[in-house]
Amino acid sequence: MNGKIFIIEDETSIIKLVQHNLEKEGFIVSSSENGNEGLKQLKKFEPNLLLLDWMLPDLSGIEICKHIRKDNKFKTLPIIMLTAKGEEEDKIKGLESGVDDYLTKPFSYKELLARIKAVLRRSNPEIVSNNLQFEDLLLDRIEKRVFRNNLEVKLGPTEFRLLEFFLMNPKRVYSRDQILENVWPNNINVESRTIDVHIRRLRQSINIDNKKELIRTVRASGYSLI
């Protein structure tokens, strides 16, 4: 993980906390506490992602956003907006100015990191680690391949996403609802029992020559990766 992240945020404490943690994670981080100055620095720094405070002393986050989107070189720079609770989230959501995601303060660092990775995964997949592993199971997000015990396993798109989801938190039990929410595209409604069928298909695919079962059924609760 060696992407570059720029932070424009006027609360020094937040900058310090986030910068320190992101650097520990391996990111190269630079920051500014003010909009105009930040914009200049940003252009020199050429980050892979921008954390942008919604409310700044001089320029608003929105202004900065627009400014960036006009600049040909940074037209596609991923931006995560940081907002204080209640700061018109609706407006932010609907932004055409092109915010890629947003977080409401106070936010947990863990959540921020997750969002950062998710956004980076879309824009610069090579920066974020792309392999998920569990025991003898390996899923390569870049190549979209799955291996069990070094043998490739063929999965359909839904089974792939399902396994990907389980691999993100092995051992954790997910209810059918949680699985639906996370694995199926938004706003799609499928019968809850449908999941059972996909679980079966996934099980069947990854159980190369009667190796040990990797998906555990937790009666009345859901499923988990062992």
Add this chain to the structure above:
Amino acid sequence: MNGKIFIIEDETSIIKLVQHNLEKEGFIVSSSENGNEGLKQLKKFEPNLLLLDWMLPDLSGIEICKHIRKDNKFKTLPIIMLTAKGEEEDKIKGLESGVDDYLTKPFSYKELLARIKAVLRRSNPEIVSNNLQFEDLLLDRIEKRVFRNNLEVKLGPTEFRLLEFFLMNPKRVYSRDQILENVWPNNINVESRTIDVHIRRLRQSINIDNKKELIRTVRASGYSLI
């Protein structure tokens, strides 16, 4: 890749990191942590490219630059300048003293390598390979030719660019959008299905006497070079 690269840079940690990585890449690397000494060594070493810190304890990078440009033997030595953030990049950009490129610290190694190759490709094309290869497939960027198993394969311009793109990151799956963005000229809009047709044409062309299929379809995701 067996060109010679000289580094003049006073931060030992940077030297170590860069030198180690470049050597892994196949370059022959030598370095100095000081300007005057470095100049002498450089002349003996006769590198194909110089990585030069802008700010040095004794001589400034600019001084070194000028010095080198006066020397008939090194008049054309490609130089990539390394600058700390905020070190008057404008001046550097406009330099007639002839810096070929510059990078702002902190920089990612990946970016450095890309710049080095780009600069070398201009000055010493023979050092940087202009061939892309994958298994028995070979694409010559200079001559614009493609070979499969040593037999030349004729491709139309679009198929050529398509294959070139795939060869830059074999095994990686690209969505149709990504392919469009990278293979088609900017601001051109073609139907996403059009890509399927070009994939077909490319497949047909490179599948000389039923050799193994090289382009993989990943349903719901895109295509990849195997």
Add this chain to the structure above:
DNA sequence: TTAATTTGTAATAAATCTGTAACATTTGAA
């Protein structure tokens, strides 16, 4: 200019995936 090649698209065929219902089996509480 004409001829040859290349391109994009639409139409259709083929392949693959999905969701569901129906029936089978397992589980655990009473």
Add this chain to the structure above:
DNA sequence: TTCAAATGTTACAGATTTATTACAAATTAA
């Protein structure tokens, strides 16, 4: 042990995605 609820399994009919083909328009070469 019994029985209802939960999960497993299967088959299948759409639905979706990709492959293939043909063709007209655009581009390039002769």
